[in-house]
Amino acid sequence: MSQSYNRGLIEDFSRWREFEAGMWAWIFHKFTGWVLIGYLFTHIAVLSTAIPAANGATMMFQGSETDVFTGTIVSLEGLLLVRILEVGLLAVAVFHMLNGTRLLLVDLGIGLEAQDKSFYASLILTGAITVASVPTFIAGAF
Amino acid sequence: MAERYSSFKSGGRMWLLQRVTAAFLLVVLAFHFFLLHFVHHADEVTLAASSARMEQLSYYSLMVLFLVTATFHGVNGVYNALINQGLTGTKRTVVKWTLVAASVVLLFQGIRTANAWAGGFPL
Amino acid sequence: MSTQTPTQTEESSETDAEADAPSKGDERRDEKRRRAAEERARRQAEEAEKAAADEETVELKVFRYDPEVEGKQEPRFDTFHVPFTKGMTVLDALMYSRDTYDSSLTFRHSCRQAVCGSDAMFVNGGQKLACKTQISELEEPIRVEPLPHAEVRKDLVVDMEHFYDQMEAVEPYFQTNEYPDGELEEQRQTRENREKIKMSTRCIWCSACMSSCNIAAGDNEYLGPAAINKAYRFAMDEREGEDIKQKRLEIIEQEHGVWRCQTQFSCTEVCPKDIPLTEHIQELKREAVKNNLKFW
Known part of the structure; x- marks a missing residue:
């Protein structure tokens, strides 16, 4: 036969307004998943400062000799940006966990008719938990 | 039929493992966040406190298991996302082994760190 | 192998080419074709006028593509105004457009009652069966496209x-x-x-x-x-x-x-x-x- 026309991905990105709950849930789950695995790598990298610290490596922190692990963590936590990123991380993790619970239920065949409602519930709950945790996460940063 | 036993096709086994690790991580990640942000505050971390926790065998093994399952769940998730997008052939093999290598590095470094805190394997 | 009715412009150029060696039969056929074209143009104008005068018309934007017709090789959207009747489906509107305005408008359809499964299309950003999608439930203008993620063969027809x-x-x-015991036993x-x-x-x-x-x-x-x-x-x-x-x-x-x-x-x-x-x-x-x- 003759040629045909491949419309490519136009409908994937241009039609986001028409996405249904399940599609948004998938997009958010994937995005938060990428963030979390990225964080896991940086997390281990930062915590690795415990290895030289255990061997006695020190650094100057706030005018006194501190081990490199404690010094690194506490100085990072002193930055407002890090604190804000941590709140973001909490939001990402909480959503991934709540929506993950939703997906586990879907895998077990429970509540498939309410899958859109359970997505909205996980969004709202994520918001609530994040807002409620802000004081704890920001405490002492100023 | 009789000779079929535990013969998971790769797809099915990974699918199940992804769910099992998910259920485990759900509990442990919640615990981890709660312990290190709400019980102890992140800005009050010290090497001594971390060491004290890690010297307990139960905490040490939980954290190592946490690392292993999280690495599997995350890396397998990334791999699946790429397969879903139609990754095939040589590219797929390359990506697969790159991810495996990254996981090994992560696990190695993570366990080294845990051992540094605990002062060797806590027995 | 196109079975498509030629467009107006192509028709006139065809007539010119054939005028080189006209036989009686050719002349008669030309005349007949010319009259048919006139009749069609008259009817189209009439319908368009009627549609414009009629308050209840719906605006359809339909995806057009045909690799075999110059001018349609680059996909575009054509607009059709269709007089609304109660109970009209997207398929009805498409059939009206084809029968009234452009007989080359191509789409699959057969039973018109959601049984044959021929007329799945992308209507206003969703996969719909054209014959069971009510016009009254759609926002205007109604965008009708071929199904996404499939190669388009022609207009709304995908591979x-x-x-x-x-x-x-x-x-x-x-x-x-595993069969039941008796030979004539039902499963x-x-x-x-x-x-x-x-x-x-x-x-x-x-x-x-x-x-x-x-x-x-x-x-x-x-x-x-x-x-x-x-x-x-x-x-x-x-x-x-x-x-x-x-x-x-x-x-x-x-x-x-x-x-x-x-x-x-x-x-x-x-x-x-x-x-x-x-x-x-x-x-x-x-x-x-x-x-x-x-x-x-």
């Missing part, structure tokens, strides 16, 4: 070959090696079992689900919702017996079988026959896991 391949991969027909199904597979038997192979599936779009090897639902229809049918069920599970538990489903529910949302596709796929996943967890 269904890949979809049919996936359907055939699951062997979509009844098989069994009975319990009422419960019939209820279990009832929804899955409703599939009309329209491919709306396949088109809506984000994973099927990326992973070409993925069986897709329709094919998995078809596998479910037979795997869950107890009359097929245990051996055939094993065979069916082996097909769907391949890497590009059920495991690729990400439970986005897109297929379930668009299915014109309301088949709970995601539910069926999930049940097959559990069935496959259980099947493989038998250690004894």
